[in-house]
Amino acid sequence: MQLYQQQNLKIYNTLSGEKETFVPLHEGAVGMYVCGPTVYSNVHLGNCRTFISFDLVFRYLKHLGYKVRYVRNITDVGHIEDDADEGEDKIAKKARLEKLEPMEIVQQYSVDFHQIMELFNSLPPSIEPTATGHIIEQIETIKQIFDNGYAYLANGSVYFDVVKYNETHNYGILSGRNLDDMLSNSRELAGQDEKKNPADFALWKKAEPEHIMRWPSPWGDGFPGWHLECTSMSTKYLGNKFDIHGGGMDLKFPHHECEIAQNEACTGNAPVNYWMHANMLTLNGKKMAKSTGNNILPRELFSGNNDKLGKAFSPSVARFFMMQAHYRSILDFSNDAIVAAEKGYNRLMEAMDTLSGITASGNSTLDIAAWKQLCYDAMNDDFNSPILIAHLFEGVRYINLLKEGKESLTAADLESLTKTMHSFIYDVLGLKSEAGDEGSNDKLEGVMNMLISMRNEARANKDFALSDQIRNRLTELGIELKDGKEGTTFSIN
Known part of the structure; x- marks a missing residue:
C-alpha cells in the first residue's frame, strides 16, 4: 500500500x-x-519563493508515492511590459538595450x-517546455478558439472575445x-480601439516592422x-x-x-481541478522592487555582497x-528574521548529527507513532510547512532527551524516529546539511582576517605596494574588501 492511500491530503x-x-x-x-x-533578467527572491513552494508540493506528492508529471514552462517570448496587450516584449527590450540577440538574453x-x-536544492521539473518551442501548438489552439466562435481578427491581431465567452461561461x-x-x-x-471590448485580450499580436521576435501564422507575421x-503547453503535456495548476498570487488575474x-x-472543459497560488515575499515590510532599490537577488544573499544584511547566508538557510x-501567507524578509532562521536551521542539523550517534535502549518512553502522524497531518493540511517544522523541533527535543539518557526507545522506534526526521527534513523540506560548508567558511574567515591584518600592518608601515597587492589579488579571486569606520570587511562576488 502506498503512503497516499494512508493519508488524507487536503489542498486549498x-x-x-x-x-x-x-x-x-x-x-x-x-x-x-x-x-x-520570464527569462529577461536575474530571477529575484520573490520568484524563488514561488518555485520553492511548489518544489515542496512536488516533493511531498512524490514522498506519498504518487507518480508526478511536473511541467514548468520557460516564457521566452510574448510577455509584454505590465502584462498588457500593447508595448514592448520584455526580452526584446532587454536584447535591444544590451545589443544582443533575444535568444542570447x-x-x-x-x-x-x-x-x-x-x-536552493529544488528538483528540476519533469518537463520544461519553452514558449518559442510551441508556436505551432499555440497557432492550432487559436484556430480552434476561432472555429468555436470566441476569437476575432482586428488589424492583423487576434483577440479573445470575453463578452461573447461570458454569455455562456463565467469570466x-x-x-x-x-x-x-x-x-x-x-x-x-x-x-484599445481595435478591440471590441476593453477586457478582450490578445491571442496573437501582429508584429510591427521593428519587432524582432516574429513567426508566420494564418493571420500574418506576429507572436x-x-x-x-x-x-497550449499545459494541455499538450x-x-x-x-x-494542479500553480503560480504566484499575482498571476491569478488576468x-x-x-x-x-x-x-x-x-475544448469545452474546465482545465484544472485544483488551482494553487503562493503568496509574495516582502523585504523589510515593503514590496520588493528594483525601481525603489528595495530588492535583493539570491546571489547577493549567498555572498553577503548587499546593503540589506549583516552577513552572507547559505541557500539552505534561506530555504528553511x-x-x-x-506558502499562502505573505512572508517578510529581514536581517533579524533570517538570522533567527539560521539558528533554527543549525539546531535542526545539530540534532541530526546527534541522532546518528544514539543507540536503542530498553522500552520506548516516547510515542513516536503519534508524533510521526502529526508530521503527516501538518503536510496533509494544505502543505503546512511551519506546523511540520514545529513538530520536527519536538523531534529535536526527543533527540536531546535520548542523548541525556532521560528517555529511551526500542530499536524499531529509534529507526522510525530517524527515518521520519530524515524524510521530512531532507526529502520533503528539501534542506541540505551544510556542516562541511560551515567549517570551510570558518577557515575562510580566519584566512581573510589574517590577510586583512597583514594589509593593515602594511598600510601602517606605509608599504602601499604590498597593501594594494593584497587587495588586487583578492579582487582577482572574486573577494572584495570594504574599508569602513569600524574596520575592513570582505564579501565574495
Missing part, C-alpha cells in the same frame, strides 16, 4: 476558496503545471535561473471579478499572447484536464483567469526561512 483550491480532499484524476498519478519565469537568464534553483470564476465592473472600470489604453502559451477562458473556449511560513 483558489477556485472554491476552500480546502478540498485531493483526489487525482488518475489513481496514483498527478499532473501539475506551474507558470515558470533567453539563454543567459535561463542558465542563471537553473543555477539558482539548483543552489471571473477564479478571481471573483465581475465582467460588467471590469468593463465599466477599464481605462482607455493605446491600441503569441502571454496567456496562450501556458494553455497534461491533457485537456489535469490535477493570467490564470484567461487560461481558464481559453481552455473552455477551445521560506519554509517557516505557509
Whole structure:
C-alpha cells in the first residue's frame, strides 16, 4: 500500500476558496503545471519563493508515492511590459538595450535561473517546455478558439472575445471579478480601439516592422499572447484536464483567469481541478522592487555582497526561512528574521548529527507513532510547512532527551524516529546539511582576517605596494574588501 492511500491530503483550491480532499484524476498519478519565469533578467527572491513552494508540493506528492508529471514552462517570448496587450516584449527590450540577440538574453537568464534553483536544492521539473518551442501548438489552439466562435481578427491581431465567452461561461470564476465592473472600470489604453471590448485580450499580436521576435501564422507575421502559451503547453503535456495548476498570487488575474477562458473556449472543459497560488515575499515590510532599490537577488544573499544584511547566508538557510511560513501567507524578509532562521536551521542539523550517534535502549518512553502522524497531518493540511517544522523541533527535543539518557526507545522506534526526521527534513523540506560548508567558511574567515591584518600592518608601515597587492589579488579571486569606520570587511562576488 502506498503512503497516499494512508493519508488524507487536503489542498486549498483558489477556485472554491476552500480546502478540498485531493483526489487525482488518475489513481496514483498527478499532473501539475506551474507558470515558470520570464527569462529577461536575474530571477529575484520573490520568484524563488514561488518555485520553492511548489518544489515542496512536488516533493511531498512524490514522498506519498504518487507518480508526478511536473511541467514548468520557460516564457521566452510574448510577455509584454505590465502584462498588457500593447508595448514592448520584455526580452526584446532587454536584447535591444544590451545589443544582443533575444535568444542570447533567453539563454543567459535561463542558465542563471537553473543555477539558482539548483543552489536552493529544488528538483528540476519533469518537463520544461519553452514558449518559442510551441508556436505551432499555440497557432492550432487559436484556430480552434476561432472555429468555436470566441476569437476575432482586428488589424492583423487576434483577440479573445470575453463578452461573447461570458454569455455562456463565467469570466471571473477564479478571481471573483465581475465582467460588467471590469468593463465599466477599464481605462482607455493605446491600441484599445481595435478591440471590441476593453477586457478582450490578445491571442496573437501582429508584429510591427521593428519587432524582432516574429513567426508566420494564418493571420500574418506576429507572436503569441502571454496567456496562450501556458494553455497550449499545459494541455499538450497534461491533457485537456489535469490535477494542479500553480503560480504566484499575482498571476491569478488576468493570467490564470484567461487560461481558464481559453481552455473552455477551445475544448469545452474546465482545465484544472485544483488551482494553487503562493503568496509574495516582502523585504523589510515593503514590496520588493528594483525601481525603489528595495530588492535583493539570491546571489547577493549567498555572498553577503548587499546593503540589506549583516552577513552572507547559505541557500539552505534561506530555504528553511521560506519554509517557516505557509506558502499562502505573505512572508517578510529581514536581517533579524533570517538570522533567527539560521539558528533554527543549525539546531535542526545539530540534532541530526546527534541522532546518528544514539543507540536503542530498553522500552520506548516516547510515542513516536503519534508524533510521526502529526508530521503527516501538518503536510496533509494544505502543505503546512511551519506546523511540520514545529513538530520536527519536538523531534529535536526527543533527540536531546535520548542523548541525556532521560528517555529511551526500542530499536524499531529509534529507526522510525530517524527515518521520519530524515524524510521530512531532507526529502520533503528539501534542506541540505551544510556542516562541511560551515567549517570551510570558518577557515575562510580566519584566512581573510589574517590577510586583512597583514594589509593593515602594511598600510601602517606605509608599504602601499604590498597593501594594494593584497587587495588586487583578492579582487582577482572574486573577494572584495570594504574599508569602513569600524574596520575592513570582505564579501565574495
